Structure formats: C-alpha cells, structure tokens
Amino acid sequence: AATRGTVHIEELLGKLPPGTVLLSDGYAAYARFQKENEGLVHAQCWAHSRREFVKAEAHEPERVAEALRQIREFYRIEEEIQEKQLTGQAKREYRRRHTLPLVTAFFHWVEQQLQDIALLPSNLFTKALAYVHGRKGPLQVFLEDPDVPIDSNHIERQIxxxxxxxxxxxxxxxxxxxxxxxxxxxxxxxxxxxxxxxxxxxxxxxxxxxxxxxxxxxx
Structure with a gap:
C-alpha cells in the first residue's frame, strides 16, 4: 500500500466474521479497524510492548529492569508450555493458572507507576507504561485463546x-x-x-x- 491508512487494512481484510482474532503490533489503525468490525477480537504483541520499555532503559534503568523481569516470566511459562507440548484446553488452563496471576500483577504495577507524579509525560518510561496500559485488553487475549501466541514474532521473522x-x-x-x-x-x-x-x-x-x-x- 502507498500509505499506512486504515482504508488499506479494510481493503485487504474486508469484513471478518465475528469471533475472528486479529493479531497485530500496536499500530493504531488496527484498533480502529477492530472498532468498526463488531465481534472481531483484537490481540496485541508482548514483544512490541517489551520493546517500548527497552527504549526507556537509559532514563529509568531500575524500573525498566523490573518491567522486563516481569515480562520475562510470561515467556518462561510459554517455554514450559512448548516443552510440555500443551495444546487446546490444557494450554489455556496452564496459562490461566500460571501466567494470568503474573499478568494481573504486572498491570497493577503499571498502574502504580503511572501514579508517580515525578514521572513527566515526555519521559520514555511514562510512554512505555501508557503504551501497555492502553492495550491491557488486547494484551490478555492470549490467556483465553490457546491458539493466540504471546507475540507476533513468528510473523516478524517471515517479513x-x-x-x-x-x-x-x-x-x-x-x-x-x-x-x-x-x-x-x-x-x-x-x-x-x-x-x-x-x-x-x-x-x-x-x-x-x-x-x-x-x-x-x-x-
């Protein structure tokens, strides 16, 4: 496409049936497309979310290290799922039992950080917090749907x-x-x-x- 406008997503994907899962990065055009398609489930990528914190490492090294530590735990559990070769309902239950509490704690931590009045809106760490906080729902889709990966890295590798x-x-x-x-x-x-x-x-x-x-x- 000549531009990155939402219209091109509409032309390529058309009208998707309810229940379809769209996995993407954080580009806002996908969120607009999801709002215009009733029943479409929008899942987003934890690798892109992690990248936002990495950008802020020089500004808030300790707090960024804590964010990366927590996200690393999500991926550790995904490795366990692969090693155990879990699929379907077993994979869903494993994520809900092990990953869901960690994700819940992570977003609670994010909300606590956002309440720190010492963090300016221009701070890259603040922007990273706002990035994940604004995508809280889409970033948790993988916890309920075992067919949804934690990130879009498999697509990134292909392109x-x-x-x-x-x-x-x-x-x-x-x-x-x-x-x-x-x-x-x-x-x-x-x-x-x-x-x-x-x-x-x-x-x-x-x-x-x-x-x-x-x-x-x-x-």
Whole structure:
C-alpha cells in the first residue's frame, strides 16, 4: 500500500466474521479497524510492548529492569508450555493458572507507576507504561485463546527479508511492479507459515496455471 491508512487494512481484510482474532503490533489503525468490525477480537504483541520499555532503559534503568523481569516470566511459562507440548484446553488452563496471576500483577504495577507524579509525560518510561496500559485488553487475549501466541514474532521473522532488502525493492521499475512484488512476498511468507515449501508450491502452480479453469481458481 502507498500509505499506512486504515482504508488499506479494510481493503485487504474486508469484513471478518465475528469471533475472528486479529493479531497485530500496536499500530493504531488496527484498533480502529477492530472498532468498526463488531465481534472481531483484537490481540496485541508482548514483544512490541517489551520493546517500548527497552527504549526507556537509559532514563529509568531500575524500573525498566523490573518491567522486563516481569515480562520475562510470561515467556518462561510459554517455554514450559512448548516443552510440555500443551495444546487446546490444557494450554489455556496452564496459562490461566500460571501466567494470568503474573499478568494481573504486572498491570497493577503499571498502574502504580503511572501514579508517580515525578514521572513527566515526555519521559520514555511514562510512554512505555501508557503504551501497555492502553492495550491491557488486547494484551490478555492470549490467556483465553490457546491458539493466540504471546507475540507476533513468528510473523516478524517471515517479513524480515523485506526490510533487509529495502534498497533492492527501490528498483521495481514501476509502482505496479512494487505492488506485485509485495503480493509475491506475502504469498511466500504465507506458504512458510502454513508449512508449505514455497518452491514446491510455485512449481506446482506455474505448471498448471495456463490450463486451469478460472472458475476453479480457489482450488
């Protein structure tokens, strides 16, 4: 998309059925999109939240260290869940039993810090506190839905080659070429997320595309 406006999210995702979970970073356009789609559940990323505190480390080292310590515990429990290979209801119950009390304590701590009148609004630590406090609901969705990850790092890893190659993408010849490149990059990332080898997929599709009926394109 040419801009980061909400309209592009609407064009890409369309009208999503109630109960759908949208996992994103803290970009405000996703929150606006969620408000316009009744029944859509918006989950947000703890890795991005953690990053906000890291930015403030030089300003409030002790308090930032405490925030990072608490968040680290959430991830420790996620590692235990992976080691135990928990899924479904068992994963949900494990999170509710072990992670929920820690998350509740963390947000209580955040609210206490925000009451400190010595913290100026311009302080990066204050901004980090406000960031997580304003996303309290979306940051807790993973506690109730076992299919929702604690962060969006699995997506970040897939799209990492795109910003790394940004200088190469300048030479797409036209804006239309850049748009098609974006479609192909999205397609390849989606293949990997679904456990499909992109090479096998492209070989199969390109061999059949010329003779496959357009009416059966969904196949």
């Amino acid at each position: 990492r080659p795109i910003p790394l190659g940004r200088k190469n993408w300048l030479f797409c010849w036209t804006e239309l070429g850049a748009e098609y490149l974006g479609i192909i990059q999205s397609l390849l990332s989606t293949c990997r997320l679904q456990g499909v080898d992109p090479y096998d997929y492209l070989v199969d599709v390109l061999q059949r595309v010329a003779t496959h009926p357009a009416k059966d394109v969904a196949q």
